[in-house]
Amino acid sequence: MTSTTPSRPLAGKVALVTGASRGIGAAIARRLAGDGARVLVHYATSRGRAETLVAEIAAQGGNAIPVRCDLADPHGIAAMFEGIDHLLAERTGSNGLDILVNNAAVPGLGLLETLQADDVDRIVDANIKGTFYITQAGAARMRDGGRIVTITSLSATRANPAHLLYTATKGALNSLTLALAQHLGPRGITVNTIMPGLVETDMSAPLAGNEGQLDALRALTALGRLGQPEDIADAVALLVSPDGRWITGQWIAASGGLRL
Numbered sequence: 001m002t003s004t005t006p007s008r009p010l011a012g013k014v015a016l017v018t019g020a021s022r023g024i025g026a027a028i029a030r031r032l033a034g035d036g037a038r039v040l041v042h043y044a045t046s047r048g049r050a051e052t053l054v055a056e057i058a059a060q061g062g063n064a065i066p067v068r069c070d071l072a073d074p075h076g077i078a079a080m081f082e083g084i085d086h087l088l089a090e091r092t093g094s095n096g097l098d099i100l101v102n103n104a105a106v107p108g109l110g111l112l113e114t115l116q117a118d119d120v121d122r123i124v125d126a127n128i129k130g131t132f133y134i135t136q137a138g139a140a141r142m143r144d145g146g147r148i149v150t151i152t153s154l155s156a157t158r159a160n161p162a163h164l165l166y167t168a169t170k171g172a173l174n175s176l177t178l179a180l181a182q183h184l185g186p187r188g189i190t191v192n193t194i195m196p197g198l199v200e201t202d203m204s205a206p207l208a209g210n211e212g213q214l215d216a217l218r219a220l221t222a223l224g225r226l227g228q229p230e231d232i233a234d235a236v237a238l239l240v241s242p243d244g245r246w247i248t249g250q251w252i253a254a255s256g257g258l259r260l
C-alpha cells in the first residue's frame, strides 16, 4: 500500500499537467512528481522537451509519462484521453485521475482594431474550448476528493487592452471555475485558479531585453522581482496537497503582489 508522508504528500495520486513541456507547466510537473504523484506530462509540439522532463523525473525516482494533443483539436483531446485510459489501466489498474492542472494556453497580443478572425479562433479554440474539453474529460475520470487547478492570469482582473482577447479567455476560465467548484463539490473535488503575474518563461520572452519595462513591472510588485516558474508550481502544490482540501472556488493571485 502507498503511504503518504509529509515529504511525499501526493504518493499514490495521478496528475495530468497540460503544457508541461516547458515554462510553468514543466515546473508544476517536476514539483508534483517530487511530491510523489505519477504525472502525465502533456505537450503539443515540444516532444523532445517533454521526453527530457520525463527522463529527468524518472532519474530522480519519480513517475512520469508523456502524452500529446493540440488544445484546439477536440478529436485530438478525445484521442489523448483514450490513450491515457490504456496507459493508466496498464500501470495502475484504473484510469482514475486525482489532479488536473490546466496550464497550457496560447498567448495573444492584439488590439480591438487589429485582431483578425484567425487569431480570434486560435486564442478562443485553445484557451476556452480546449481547456473546457480537457476539464470535461478529466472530471469524468476524476476520483472523489480530486483537485482541478487552472492557470489563468492576474491580467484577467485588470484592464489590459494589448492582450484583450487573451485576458478575456482567462476571465472565462475564472468564471468556469466558480461553476465547477459548485458542481463538483459534492464529490469532494476542489476547483481553483492560480493567477500569475509576470513569470519569466518563453511566453514572457518578448519582454526580455526591455529592461525599462521589466524594471517598471518589478517596481509594481510588492516583493520587488519577477516571478519564476517554481513560484507558481509551489502555489499549485499547496492547492493539490491534503492541506488545500478546504480551498475551492477561488481565484488566487500568485504574483508577488503585482499591482496591489
Ligand SMILES: NC(=O)c1ccc[n+]([C@@H]2O[C@H](COP(=O)([O-])OP(=O)(O)OC[C@H]3O[C@@H](n4cnc5c(N)ncnc54)[C@H](OP(=O)(O)O)[C@@H]3O)[C@@H](O)[C@H]2O)c1
Pocket (backbone or CB within 6 Å): 018, 019, 020, 021, 022, 023, 024, 025, 042, 043, 044, 045, 046, 047, 069, 070, 071, 072, 102, 103, 104, 105, 106, 126, 151, 152, 153, 154, 195, 196, 197, 198, 199, 200, 201, 202, 203, 204
Ligand atoms: N509567463 C507569464 O508571464 C504568464 C503570466 C500569466 C499567466 N500565464 C499562464 O501560465 C500558463 C503557462 O505559461 P508559460 O509562460 O509557462 O507558457 P510557455 O512557456 O509559452 O509554455 C506554453 C505551454 O503550453 C503548451 N501549448 C501551447 N499551445 C498549445 C496548444 N495549442 N495545445 C496544447 N498545448 C499548447 C506548450 O506546449 P508545446 O511547447 O509542446 O507546444 C507549452 O508546454 C499559461 O496558461 C499562461 O497563460 C503565464
